[in-house]
Amino acid sequence: MTRAVFFDVDFTLIYPGPTFRGEGYRTFCARHGIDVDAGRFAAAVAGAARILDSHGDAPYDAEIFVAYTRCIIEGMGGEGPNLDACAREIYDEWAACQHFELYDDVADVLRQLARDGIQVGLISNSHRCLASFQSHFELNGLVSAALSSPEHGYMKPHPSIFAAALQLVGAAPDETVMVGDSLLHDIEGALRAGWRAVLLHRGASPSPARASELGVPVIRSLRELPSVL
Secondary structure, three states: OOOEEEEOOEOOOEEEOHHHOHHHHHHHHHHOOOOOOHHHHHHHHHHHHHHHHOOOOOEOOHHHHHHHHHHHHHHOOOOOOOHHHHHHHHHHHHOOHHHEEEOOOHHHHHHHHHHOOOEEEEEEOOOOOHHHHHHHOOOOOOOOEEEEHHHHOEOOOOHHHHHHHHHHHOOOHHHEEEEEOOHHHHHHHHHHOOOEEEEEOOOOOOOOHHHHHHOOOEEOOHHHHHHHO
16 A cells, blocks of 8 residues: 655756756856866766765755765866856756756656555755745645755765655555655665665666565656656
8 A cells, every 4th residue: 555655856856958068057157167078067966966866864064965066067078166156156056946847747646646545745955945845836735745954964875864754644664755866865775674665766767776676666657656656
């Protein structure tokens, strides 16, 4: 029986608009006198991922995300004394909902879950205000509980944030499902807490072999989620 489904937010429910793509980063950097190659953005993001992955179970610290952003800028060829200032500006703007788009499968699926009597929750490592997120994307009334790492104090996959989320909905671990795009932060964190989990792997690239090893269902769209539940 499924009583609650929690969703990661960034890259699960929303994705960055132009502000946080290659040309957007180039614009940020130009304001700080930093020259970067927008064409190197995708590779730079992939290279910087190690910074976030190396801080699993850590207390929330904005400096982790500033360092991550700085690494992206450097991966795009940026250098100079203004790197930190630029990275902090980008980090601050990441919290603004207007820079993001809602995936087109989100609202319908959340409405279906709510109609089916399943509590919908959010757990995010971002510093974005989750109340503002719900309001901006017109999801008010669909979300029963929301918890962010800055609010809680620890980031996913730390078990305490999953335990705190359970208290918000009054469900047992085996009645609760985590849906997210990160194997480390969302899926493995939930499994360690005794939850069930579903990996959302959008796009056409092969799904991670690790998901099969963990016995976790993999979906390409949230529209597949109700049948998996």
